[in-house]
Amino acid sequence: MLYLFCGFYIHKRGFNMISEILQTLPQVLVDGLTLGAVYAVVAIGYTMVYGILEFINFAHGEIFMTGAFVGTSTLLIFNTAGLLSGMPGWVAYILILVTAMLFTGLMGVGIERVAYRPLRKAPKLITLISAIGVSFLLQDIVRFIADLKTGSFLVTGISLYNENVKIKTSSIWDSFDDAFLKTNSIIVLAVAVLLMIGLDIFINRTKWGVAMRAVAQDRETASLMSINVNKVIALTFFIGSALGGGTGVLFAQQYGTIDPYIGFILGLKAFTAAVLGGIGNVRGAMFGGLFIGVLEMFSAANLGIITSGNFGGEYKDVVAFIILITILIFKPEGLFGRAVKEKV
């Protein structure tokens, strides 16, 4: 009798839980995909560099952060110059995106030239240390400049698109609540998707894109085809860094306030996304980013519900990483990775 009762109770609780999870699902997906798109584009930078040099560019998170600062300060400069009121928001948006992407792209090329290329024949660990050094350097330079100009290293920018839009997901299915979406989320998603499609086409359809893959597979032989390997590596850094910097702008627009340390955690998660997708695989990185974004938002929204309030949303990263590690235990090469590295 007691047994039956318990069974019924658990069943009922389970049902409530599912309906609660369902209610928030549209919002989870909206927020998760937005965040995931940011992870995905940053993850591409890690995976591209790894694919070609087999080393983790740990400074990539800081390149993202620098992009956020360049975009934000460009916008602030426009504003003080009185230019902002005269131009449509989307024009300003494109301008700051392009500025930040050019800036970080060239910065990436410079970093490779100065900090990595001289170490190309050194053990990968040494290059990694160099990358960590570059990270600290970038954090401190950005902090110094931000402090100098604004008196604080926390910088709040100007949001170009911050209205909230209600999506009537409840009309699709009445178990769903409505979802709320910042207009900027749409821009984040649209720009991220455009960047990813553009990159995918570049890598798979253009001569330099194919050369990039050729260099990633066999640098020595690629050079025998008159491919200038250093040029291809510089191009890889330019593209990867520009993508990272552009995403920084999207991030700053989405979340308002930035500081010189935002690249660290975000970089770790994007790096994890790259590993989850199979490091070196660009499409894998895109998928991994979206996956982690949704997983993180799902945990944030539902952990309390699932554990009856014992663990709250603040444990989202723990849960996300437990799931990731579990996946990687069963598929260590990542979801889209190659199982064995082929010999040449």
Added chain:
Amino acid sequence: MSLLQLQNVHAYYGAIEALKGISLTVNEGEIVTLIGSNGAGKSTTLKSICGQVKTQGAISFNGREIGSQPPHQTASEGIAHVPEGRRIFSRLTVKENLEMGAFSVKDKKLIKERTEQAFVYFPRLKERFGQLGGTMSGGEQQMLAIARALMMKPRILLLDEPSMGLAPIIVEQIFDIIQELNREGMTILLVEQNAYQALQIAHRGYVIQTGEIIMEGEANLLLSNDQVKEAYLA
């Protein structure tokens, strides 16, 4: 006229001296073969020409010194190197592999023409055009490696053991194609362990041993030389 000339070339891997003063010449229109056993320095000789190892001495191509320039520049000046073990890009398609061979060619029409020409020599590549390089058989991969090198329309073709690991009948096919390429005017430097077959199609030959040229001459004279017979044709 000599197209490629090495004079007293030394090559180093760190402190190891792999070539100890090598001199050899390839004239326009010739097939020259470089034979020797494992570790003799055959591949190192080709790598020296392409700028893939550090060298001392004089390497001139078409009368110009090329010893210190990077590989991609040497390649773009008309030296195509089919490396040992084929080294095709296994995760690129046959089409993409060929495109990479033509990396320095700007004219799309020219690339198309040369692709068609490659199909004449190697009809198998046409059937495999969209397939990933790594999924092809060893023989097909060797054909692709040669076809890829021809895409840049080189002035000289360096071949590093094209017979390696292939069935005798495939080796025969490949050697036939090498000979045909030569008849149509291609200058070829052929590195081989398979000395008998290499000397049969070559005009001249060099024998290399532990980083030194120990013998050179007309291919048919080397074929009948007792020392060569004993060491390489047994």
